[in-house]
Amino acid sequence: xxxxxxxxxxxxTPEQEAKLKEAIARNIDDPGAxxxxxxxxxxIYGYLPIEVxxxxxxxxxxxxxxxxxxxxxxxxxxxxxxxxxxxxxxxxTACYVKGSGDILDKLSEILGIEAEECTPDGKFSLTACxxxxxxxxxxxxxxxxxxxxRLTVNDVQGIIDKYKDA
Amino acid sequence: xxxxxxxxxxKDYSVEKNTTILxxxxxxxxxxxxxxxxxxxxxxxxxxxxxxxxKGARSLVAAxxxxxxxxxxxxxxxxxxxxxxxxxxxxxxxSNHDKxxxxxxxxxxxxxxxxxxxxxxxxTKFQGEETKYEEDKSTLxxxxxxxxxxxxxxxxxxxxxxxxxxxxxxxxxFDTAITCAFEKDLGDVSCVSCGQCTVVCPTGALVERDDTxxxxxxxxxxxxxxxxxxxxxxxxxxxxxxxxxxxxxxKGKMVTALKMLGFDKVFDTNFGADxxxxxxGTEFIHRVKEGGVLPMITSCSPGWVKxxxxxxxxxxxxxxxxxxxxxxxxxxxxxxxAEKAGIDxxxxxxVSVMPCVAKKFEIKRDNQGHDGMQDNDISISTRExxxxxxxxxxxxxxxxxxxxxxxMGIGSGAGTIFGATGxxxxxxxxxxADVLTGEDLEKVxxxxxRGTDDIKEATYNVAGMDVKVAVTSGLKNAAKLLDDIRxxxxxxxxxxxxxxxxxxxxxxxxxxxxxHVRNFTDLKAERAKALYxxxxxxxxxxxxxxxxxxxxxDEYLGEPGSHKAHELLHTSYVERGNNS
Numbered sequence: 001x002x003x004x005x006x007x008x009x010x011x012x013t014p015e016q017e018a019k020l021k022e023a024i025a026r027n028i029d030d031p032g033a034x035x036x037x038x039x040x041x042x043x044i045y046g047y048l049p050i051e052v053x054x055x056x057x058x059x060x061x062x063x064x065x066x067x068x069x070x071x072x073x074x075x076x077x078x079x080x081x082x083x084x085x086x087x088x089x090x091x092x093t094a095c096y097v098k099g100s101g102d103i104l105d106k107l108s109e110i111l112g113i114e115a116e117e118c119t120p121d122g123k124f125s126l127t128a129c130x131x132x133x134x135x136x137x138x139x140x141x142x143x144x145x146x147x148x149x150r151l152t153v154n155d156v157q158g159i160i161d162k163y164k165d166a
Numbered sequence: 167x168x169x170x171x172x173x174x175x176x177k178d179y180s181v182e183k184n185t186t187i188l189x190x191x192x193x194x195x196x197x198x199x200x201x202x203x204x205x206x207x208x209x210x211x212x213x214x215x216x217x218x219x220x221k222g223a224r225s226l227v228a229a230x231x232x233x234x235x236x237x238x239x240x241x242x243x244x245x246x247x248x249x250x251x252x253x254x255x256x257x258x259x260x261s262n263h264d265k266x267x268x269x270x271x272x273x274x275x276x277x278x279x280x281x282x283x284x285x286x287x288x289x290t291k292f293q294g295e296e297t298k299y300e301e302d303k304s305t306l307x308x309x310x311x312x313x314x315x316x317x318x319x320x321x322x323x324x325x326x327x328x329x330x331x332x333x334x335x336x337x338x339x340f341d342t343a344i345t346c347a348f349e350k351d352l353g354d355v356s357c358v359s360c361g362q363c364t365v366v367c368p369t370g371a372l373v374e375r376d377d378t379x380x381x382x383x384x385x386x387x388x389x390x391x392x393x394x395x396x397x398x399x400x401x402x403x404x405x406x407x408x409x410x411x412x413x414x415x416x417k418g419k420m421v422t423a424l425k426m427l428g429f430d431k432v433f434d435t436n437f438g439a440d441x442x443x444x445x446x447g448t449e450f451i452h453r454v455k456e457g458g459v460l461p462m463i464t465s466c467s468p469g470w471v472k473x474x475x476x477x478x479x480x481x482x483x484x485x486x487x488x489x490x491x492x493x494x495x496x497x498x499x500x501x502x503x504a505e506k507a508g509i510d511x512x513x514x515x516x517v518s519v520m521p522c523v524a525k526k527f528e529i530k531r532d533n534q535g536h537d538g539m540q541d542n543d544i545s546i547s548t549r550e551x552x553x554x555x556x557x558x559x560x561x562x563x564x565x566x567x568x569x570x571x572x573x574m575g576i577g578s579g580a581g582t583i584f585g586a587t588g589x590x591x592x593x594x595x596x597x598x599a600d601v602l603t604g605e606d607l608e609k610v611x612x613x614x615x616r617g618t619d620d621i622k623e624a625t626y627n628v629a630g631m632d633v634k635v636a637v638t639s640g641l642k643n644a645a646k647l648l649d650d651i652r653x654x655x656x657x658x659x660x661x662x663x664x665x666x667x668x669x670x671x672x673x674x675x676x677x678x679x680x681x682h683v684r685n686f687t688d689l690k691a692e693r694a695k696a697l698y699x700x701x702x703x704x705x706x707x708x709x710x711x712x713x714x715x716x717x718x719x720d721e722y723l724g725e726p727g728s729h730k731a732h733e734l735l736h737t738s739y740v741e742r743g744n745n746s
Contacts, residue, residue: 002337002341005348005349033564048349050348053347053348057746063330063332063334063347063746064329064332064347065331065332065334065336065346065347065745065746066331066334068334068336068348069334069335069336070349072337072338073335073336073337073338074338075338145738
C-alpha cells in the first residue's frame with residue numbers, strides 16, 4: 001500500500017531536534033546511516049514528516065529523495081503521526097480469513113480516517129499490521145498495549161467508546 | 167591481462183577475465199537485449215531481459231552483471247527456454263503498462279516496443295490490476311507519464327549522475343513508482359531541467375515537452391515574421407534522427423530543411439556564441455584587471471546555471487553575467503535585426519533549435535528579454551526539429567545544402583566548438599589572447615581543454631600572465647570544482663561548466679540512441695569530432711574575426727561590454743533554495 005503522507009502540521013520541539021542531531025552526529029560516518037537514523041528519528045518524533053526527513057537528509061548530506069525512498073520502502077516507517085491511541089488491526093492470514101478486513105473498514109468508517117492516518121484531534125490513529133502472533137484469538141486488534149480478540153464488526157464501536165473520553 | 171577460453175553458443179572464443187557476458191557477446195557480434203543496463207551508471211541487473219544460461223549455474227544469470235571468471239565457461243544466449251523467459255518478462259511488464267503505442271511520442275523509438283515486436287509478445291496475456299498515474303506536466307521542459315514507466319531506474323541513475331537526485335523509486339512492490347520526495351510534482355522540486363532522464367528513458371515515460379505545434383502555428387500566421395536559429399551542436403546530431411551515422415555534419419541539409427519548413431530567416435546560433443565570447447572574454451579581462459570575483463564561471467548552460475542557483479547560491483557572483491548564446495541571439499534578432507529589416511520586433515517570433523530542454527526554461531527566465539518581450543519565443547530540441555521535418559514530408563537525406571542567412575549567418579570555428587565540452591574555454595582563449603597581446607596570434611588550438619575527461623585543467627601564458635583554467639561537464643564533476651571554491655582552495659581564474667556530460671553534443675534534447683548503442687559508443691566523443699572538423703574547415707576560427715560580429719559592434723553595440731551591450735546581452739541570477 002502506498003504510504004499516507006500526513007497533512008497534520010508538524011510540531012517538533014527543540015529537545016527533539018537536539019536528540020535527532022545527536023543521532024545524526026553519531027551515525028554520520030557510517031555509509032549506511034540513513035536507516036538507523038530514520039529509526040531513531042521515528043522513536044523521537046513518532047513518525048517521519050517532511051520536516052524530520054529534511055533534517056536527516058541535510059544532516060547526513062544525502063538527497064531528500066533517497067531518505068524518502070527508504071522511508072516508504074519499509075513498512076515500519078510511518079509518514080503519519082500516531083494518535084494518543086493507536087488502533088492496530090492484524091491483517092495476517094488467520095485474522096484476515098476470520099474477517100479482520102471488515103473490522104478495519106468499520107473502524108475506518110467510524111473514525112473517518114484511512115489506515116495509516118491519524119484523526120485531526122490526534123486522538124486515534126489506525127494501522128493495518130502484519131501477523132502479531134495471536135492467531136488463536138483471530139481476528140485481533142490492539143489499542144496501544146491492550147489486546148482485543150475474537151472480534152466481530154459489532155464490537156468495534158464499544159472499543160472506541162472506551163477510549164473516546166479517556 | 168588473463169585471457170580465458172570460453173564457449174558462447176557452442177563456438178570457441180577468448181576473453182579477458184572478468185569481462186561481463188554482455189560485453190563479451192557485444193564484442194563477438196551477439197546482441198543481448200537489455201532494458202535497465204546503462205554502462206557505468208546503472209548496472210543493477212534488474213530488468214532480467216539479458217538472462218543467459220551459464221552451464222552449471224543454478225539458474226539463468228543476468229548477462230549485464232555476470233563477470234566471466236572461469237576458464238571453460240559455456241554460455242548460451244538464445245535457447246528456446248531463454249527466449250520464452252524473456253518473452254514472459256516482457257508480457258509481465260505489459261501487464262501494468264498503458265500500451266497506448268499509437269499516440270506515444272516514443273513510438274518507433276521505444277526500446278520496450280522494439281523488444282516486444284522481436285519476441286512476438288501477447289500483450290494481453292496477463293491481465294489484472296493496473297496502477298494509474300496522472301501525467302506530471304508541472305515543468306516547462308518535460309512531461310512525465312508513469313503509466314509508461316517500466317521501473318528500469320535509468321532516469322534515477324542519470325539524475326544521480328547529475329548530482330541532483332530529485333527522482334527515485336518510492337514505495338514498495340506493486341506501488342513502486344519513480345517520483346519525487348513526498349510525491350511532489352517535478353516543478354516543485356530542485357530539478358535543474360537538464361533532461362538527461364528523457365534521453366535515457368527506454369519508453370515514453372519521460373518525454374520533452376513538445377512545442378512543435380506552436381512553431382507550425384507561428385509559421386502559418388501571415389502577420390508573423392518567424393526567425394529560427396540553430397545551436398552549434400545541432401548540425402552534428404540531427405542526422406541521427408534520419409538514420410545517418412553518428413557524427414555526420416548535416417549543416418547544409420539542416421538549413422535547407424528549415425527554409426522548406428517556411429521560416430522567414432534561418433540564422434546560426436554560432437553567431438550568438440561568437441557574441442558571447444566577445445562579451446564574456448571582455449568580462450573576464452575586466453575581472454582580472456579590476457580585481458573582480460574569480461574564478462569566473464561560464465553561464466551558457468541553463469541547466470548548470472539553475473543547478474548553481476539551487477545548490478550553490480553562494481557562488482552566484484562567480485557566474486559570468488553574460489546571457490547564453492541562445493538569449494544573445496534572440497536579443498539581437500529583436501533589436502539589431504528588427505531595426506535593419508524594418509520590422510516591428512513585436513511581430514517577430516524567434517524560434518531556437520537547441521540540444522537542450524533546459525533552454526525551454528531559460529527563455530522564460532526573469533531578467534532576460536527587454537521591452538516586455540522574451541528574447542526567444544519558442545525553444546525546440548533537436549528531436550522536435552526532426553519531428554517537424556518528418557511531419558512536413560521533407561526527405562532530409564536527399565536535400566541539397568544551403569547557407570544560413572545574413573546578417574547573423576556567419577559563425578566562427580570558435581562558435582561551432584561551443585557544442586562540445588571545452589569549446590567555450592577554447593573559444594574564449596582564442597579571443598582573450600589576441601586582445602591582451604594586441605596581435606593576431608597563430609595559436610588557435612588549445613587541445614588541453616578538449617576531450618571527455620571529467621575535469622581538464624591547463625595553465626596558459628597569455629601576454630605575460632599565467633591564466634589557470636579548468637573545464638568540466640556533468641554536474642557531479644562540477645560539484646567537485648565548486649566545493650573547492652567554497653573551501654577557498656580553488657586556484658583557477660576561469661572555469662567552464664557544461665551541465666550535460668560531454669557538453670551540448672550530449673544534451674538532454676539530443677537524439678535518443680537506444681541502450682545497445684549508448685552502451686558501446688562514446689556518443690559525446692563521436693559527435694564532438696564533427697564539431698572540431700567543422701572548426702577546421704571554417705574561414706574564420708576566432709570570434710572577433712567574424713565579419714558579422716565586427717559589423718554588429720561597429721553599427722550597433724559599440725564596444726564589447728558597452729552600456730548597450732550590458733542592457734541587451736547581460737543578465738542576473740536568483741537564489742532558488744534547495745527544494746529537493
